[in-house]
Amino acid sequence: MASFFDRFLGRRELTSARAAKERLKLVLVTDRSDLAPEKLEQMQAEIIQVIKRYLQINEARVEIKLEQRDRKNYLVADIPLMRDQSYQPIEPDLRGREVVTQEPEEDAAKADAPALDEPDISADDTRRRRIDPPQEPDNA
Amino acid sequence: MGARVITITSGKGGVGKTTATANLSAALASLNQRVACIDADIGLRNLDVVMGLENRIVYDLVDVVEGRCKLRQAMVKDKRVPDLYLLPAAQTRDKTAISPQDMVVVTNQLRDDFDLILIDSPAGIEWGFRNALAPADEVVVITNPEVSAVRDADRIIGLVEAEDRHVPVSLVINRVKPEMVRRGDMLSVDDVMDILAIRLLGVIPEDEMILISSNRGAPLVLDNERSLAGEAFLNIARRLTGEKVPLLRLEQKGGFLRRLSRMFGSSNAMPGE
Ligand SMILES: Nc1ncnc2c1ncn2[C@@H]1O[C@H](COP(=O)(O)OP(=O)(O)O)[C@@H](O)[C@H]1O
Ligand SMILES: [Mg+2]
Numbered sequence: 001m002a003s004f005f006d007r008f009l010g011r012r013e014l015t016s017a018r019a020a021k022e023r024l025k026l027v028l029v030t031d032r033s034d035l036a037p038e039k040l041e042q043m044q045a046e047i048i049q050v051i052k053r054y055l056q057i058n059e060a061r062v063e064i065k066l067e068q069r070d071r072k073n074y075l076v077a078d079i080p081l082m083r084d085q086s087y088q089p090i091e092p093d094l095r096g097r098e099v100v101t102q103e104p105e106e107d108a109a110k111a112d113a114p115a116l117d118e119p120d121i122s123a124d125d126t127r128r129r130r131i132d133p134p135q136e137p138d139n140a
Numbered sequence: 141m142g143a144r145v146i147t148i149t150s151g152k153g154g155v156g157k158t159t160a161t162a163n164l165s166a167a168l169a170s171l172n173q174r175v176a177c178i179d180a181d182i183g184l185r186n187l188d189v190v191m192g193l194e195n196r197i198v199y200d201l202v203d204v205v206e207g208r209c210k211l212r213q214a215m216v217k218d219k220r221v222p223d224l225y226l227l228p229a230a231q232t233r234d235k236t237a238i239s240p241q242d243m244v245v246v247t248n249q250l251r252d253d254f255d256l257i258l259i260d261s262p263a264g265i266e267w268g269f270r271n272a273l274a275p276a277d278e279v280v281v282i283t284n285p286e287v288s289a290v291r292d293a294d295r296i297i298g299l300v301e302a303e304d305r306h307v308p309v310s311l312v313i314n315r316v317k318p319e320m321v322r323r324g325d326m327l328s329v330d331d332v333m334d335i336l337a338i339r340l341l342g343v344i345p346e347d348e349m350i351l352i353s354s355n356r357g358a359p360l361v362l363d364n365e366r367s368l369a370g371e372a373f374l375n376i377a378r379r380l381t382g383e384k385v386p387l388l389r390l391e392q393k394g395g396f397l398r399r400l401s402r403m404f405g406s407s408n409a410m411p412g413e
Binding site: 013015021023031032068070071 | 325327338
């Protein structure tokens with residue numbers, strides 16, 4: 001129970017109503033998606049593996065969760081990239097050589113625009129793409 | 141097209157479906173609507189006693205469906221209001237005695253003679269719920285500000301929204317205790333709306349007059365004595381007829397709550413809306 005002063009000062013204590021709300025949100029994520037929590041974790045691990053084949057990511061800060069807005073379900077992923085990443089993903093091909101994937105022309109033009117997700121000023125500025133000249137495959 | 145069919149349901153049992161059906165039916169009839177209510181809880185007939193019509197039942201819904209009587213013969217008239225009828229459930233049969241298609245046929249036969257048809261759904265998400273849902277033009281989900289009731293409401297809303305028919309769903313939050321909400325010991329209307337995210341049709345406070353009225357078999361709205369829950373049901377009935385009645389979320393406003401308590405001349409009144 002929140003004391004009068006807690007309420008007066010606008011302090012948010014874990015009242016039983018807040019506990020109820022938090023528990024409801026968690027249980028409904030599972031109910032609505034029919035995806036058990038451990039399955040979600042397993043999926044997250046697999047998604048990270050796939051993305052790592054294309055991008056260097058800050059694995060510790062990856063967050064993938066099910067969310068609901070206006071009764072529609074979303075799988076929301078927040079995947080921070082590492083600093084100094086070329087905007088051209090470099091992937092090793094099957095023989096172990098690095099291959100530069102071809103990017104469409106207009107991509108370079110808007111490359112300086114911030115990414116769609118909220119800018120993360122605290123950490124590395126990894127959400128902006130650099131307009132470096134494309135790397136040559138042989139000096140990669 | 142005729143009457144609108146409104147199904148009152150909840151998933152969880154004991155949240156106030158039957159109470160709401162009885163009181164909303166009576167309130168709508170007192171607003172000069174022609175109202176039929178149907179008890180779809182086969183085997184656990186209850187709407188008749190809450191409405192105080194149990195002694196006048198001759199035939200029931202299963203008798204109608206199985207052809208033992210005409211639909212008209214099974215309809216029990218409530219003499220306290222101009223145009224209110226009850227179609228009772230069978231007490232000694234089980235829910236499989238009726239199919240969803242039967243419910244559609246029965247309600248279609250009533251549509252021309254009424255403005256509104258309210259269906260009191262049984263608890264659960266199985267057969268009885270399917271029966272009650274089949275003829276619905278609208279669904280009203282009743283819940284309580286409590287984890288298990290909200291969870292079940294979410295499930296029901298999901299099931300209704302998964303239908304191809306796109307039946308509109310709205311929510312009634314019943315048994316709200318503003319004092320507990322203020323202390324942080326009960327989910328608020330906003331909390332529940334945050335989670336369920338559908339149209340809010342109304343809020344009913346916890347009110348011991350509900351029990352007193354069902355003891356007597358006299359819906360609150362027909363009572364001369366004013367009660368907060370009765371007012372809340374009347375407001376919801378008005379909204380169902382299309383009137384714009386503002387929602388007063390009293391439990392968030394301590395000052396207004398106290399003013400209202402004084403207005404109703406009681407120190408421990410629990411206002412709803
Ligand atoms: N707002 C309320 N305040 C106090 N008691 C209530 C309220 N709503 C329902 N009740 C009580 O709760 C019990 C269950 O209600 P009922 O309408 O039979 O639920 P359901 O039909 O959903 O199973 C009844 O005893 C009823 O009197
Ligand atoms: Mg009931």
